[in-house]
Amino acid sequence: MPESPTPARFDAADPLGIDELLTPEDLAVRDTVRAWAAERVLPYIADWYERGELPGIHELARELGAMGALGMSLKGYGCAGASAVQYGLACLELEAADSGIRSLVSVQGSLAMYAIHRYGSEEQKLRWLPGMAAGETIGCFALTEPDHGSDPAGMRTHARRDGSDWVLTGRKMWITNGSVAGVAVVWARTDDGIRGFVVPTSLPGFTAPEIRHKWSLRASVTSELVLDGVRLPADAVLPGATGLGGPLRCLNHARYGIVWGAMGAARASFDSALDYARTREQFGRPIGGFQLTQAKLADMAVELHKGILLAHHLGVRMDAGRLRPEQVSFGKLNNVREAIDICRTARTVLGANGISLEYPVMRHATNLESVLTYEGTVEMHQLVLGKALTGLDAFR
Incomplete structure (x- = not known):
C-alpha cells in the first residue's frame, strides 16, 4: 500500500x-x-x-x-x-x-x-x-443621485435632444474620482429610456464640487456632479446600452472586485491583531496565549479565508463565463459583512490601541462602512438572493 x-x-x-x-x-x-x-x-x-x-x-x-x-x-x-x-x-x-x-x-x-x-x-x-x-485620464461613473441611490430607475437627470446635439441636466452624488476625472460616464433619462453618455469634464456646465466632512473613505476623492445644460454631440451617447441593464451590468462587474477587496481590508486587520496578540503582554504573558483571544483569532481566520475561497470560486466562474449576478450578490453580501466583523473583533484584540491610526484596524473598519453601502446595500443584496431563492420579487 x-x-x-x-x-x-x-x-x-x-x-x-x-x-x-x-x-x-x-x-x-x-x-x-x-x-x-x-x-x-x-x-x-x-x-x-x-x-x-x-x-x-x-x-x-x-x-x-x-x-x-x-x-x-x-x-x-x-x-x-x-x-x-x-x-x-x-x-x-x-x-x-x-x-x-x-x-x-x-x-x-x-x-x-x-x-x-x-x-x-x-x-x-x-x-x-x-x-x-495608462492612467493619463481618470474616469468616473455617475449613476447615484441625491434622492435616488438603491432605486436608480427614479433618476431625475435627463438628456434632451436639441437638433443633433444632446443637452444634459441634473445632479449626481457620491461620485468617486468626480473632481479629478477627465471623463465621466453619466446615466440619464431620455425619451427613449435611460442612456449612458461619455462626457468630457471640461465642457461648459459641468462642475464637480468635492464632498468634504466624510468619516469613511477619507483617502478617496468623492464628489457631487452638477450638470447644468451640458451640450454634447450626437456621438456622445453609448450606442450599446439602453435601459437600466447597462449600468447594472457595470455595477455587477465592480461588485466582483469588492468581493475580493473586502477580504484585503479584513486580512490587514487580522494580521495586525495577530501580530499584536503575539507581542502584547498582560498578566505576565502575551495575550495571544489566553483562550478568549485565541477564540477571536480562530473565528477571524475562519471567516477571512472562507471569504477568500469564495472570492476565488467566483473568479473561476467569471473566467469560465458562468458567473451570475446573484452569485456576485452572494459574495458581496457575505464578504463585506464578515470583513466588518473581523475589523471590529480585531479592534477588541488591540484594545485602546485599536482606535489609533498607528494601526490600520479602525481605518479599515470605517472604510468598510461605505463599502457595505455602495454598489448595493445589504438589504438590496438580501432581496436579490431572496428573489433568486423563492422566485418572488419583494423589491416593490
Missing part, C-alpha cells in the same frame, strides 16, 4: 492552502501589486486618511496604469487582458492598503472603462480607453 504524502506544514498566513489554487502568473500579479502598495501607499496612508486627502492621485493613477491595474481584465486598447482571478487578487492587495485606493481602481476600470469597452462605439473606445488604461 503506497504511503500517503506528508501534508505541508501548516501556514498561518494561508491555513487552507489557497495559494495552491493560484497559477505562477496569479502569484506574480499578487506580489507585484502587494509590493507597489507597500512602497507607495502604506507609509503614507494614515496621514492621507487623517487629512482627508489623496495627494498625488494623478501620479498614482499613472503608476497603476503602468502596472496594468486599470481596466485590468479588459482586452485591447492598452488594457492588460488579465484573468478575473488576477484582477481580484489585485483588488485584495489594493484594499489591504486602503479601500480608497481600491475604489480608485474599481471605478476607473470596472465602471467607467468597462462601460465604454462594453457599450461604446469603436471611436469612443479608441478615444478614451488607451489613455484611461
Whole structure:
C-alpha cells in the first residue's frame, strides 16, 4: 500500500492552502501589486486618511496604469487582458492598503472603462480607453443621485435632444474620482429610456464640487456632479446600452472586485491583531496565549479565508463565463459583512490601541462602512438572493 504524502506544514498566513489554487502568473500579479502598495501607499496612508486627502492621485493613477491595474481584465486598447482571478487578487492587495485606493481602481476600470469597452462605439473606445488604461485620464461613473441611490430607475437627470446635439441636466452624488476625472460616464433619462453618455469634464456646465466632512473613505476623492445644460454631440451617447441593464451590468462587474477587496481590508486587520496578540503582554504573558483571544483569532481566520475561497470560486466562474449576478450578490453580501466583523473583533484584540491610526484596524473598519453601502446595500443584496431563492420579487 503506497504511503500517503506528508501534508505541508501548516501556514498561518494561508491555513487552507489557497495559494495552491493560484497559477505562477496569479502569484506574480499578487506580489507585484502587494509590493507597489507597500512602497507607495502604506507609509503614507494614515496621514492621507487623517487629512482627508489623496495627494498625488494623478501620479498614482499613472503608476497603476503602468502596472496594468486599470481596466485590468479588459482586452485591447492598452488594457492588460488579465484573468478575473488576477484582477481580484489585485483588488485584495489594493484594499489591504486602503479601500480608497481600491475604489480608485474599481471605478476607473470596472465602471467607467468597462462601460465604454462594453457599450461604446469603436471611436469612443479608441478615444478614451488607451489613455484611461495608462492612467493619463481618470474616469468616473455617475449613476447615484441625491434622492435616488438603491432605486436608480427614479433618476431625475435627463438628456434632451436639441437638433443633433444632446443637452444634459441634473445632479449626481457620491461620485468617486468626480473632481479629478477627465471623463465621466453619466446615466440619464431620455425619451427613449435611460442612456449612458461619455462626457468630457471640461465642457461648459459641468462642475464637480468635492464632498468634504466624510468619516469613511477619507483617502478617496468623492464628489457631487452638477450638470447644468451640458451640450454634447450626437456621438456622445453609448450606442450599446439602453435601459437600466447597462449600468447594472457595470455595477455587477465592480461588485466582483469588492468581493475580493473586502477580504484585503479584513486580512490587514487580522494580521495586525495577530501580530499584536503575539507581542502584547498582560498578566505576565502575551495575550495571544489566553483562550478568549485565541477564540477571536480562530473565528477571524475562519471567516477571512472562507471569504477568500469564495472570492476565488467566483473568479473561476467569471473566467469560465458562468458567473451570475446573484452569485456576485452572494459574495458581496457575505464578504463585506464578515470583513466588518473581523475589523471590529480585531479592534477588541488591540484594545485602546485599536482606535489609533498607528494601526490600520479602525481605518479599515470605517472604510468598510461605505463599502457595505455602495454598489448595493445589504438589504438590496438580501432581496436579490431572496428573489433568486423563492422566485418572488419583494423589491416593490
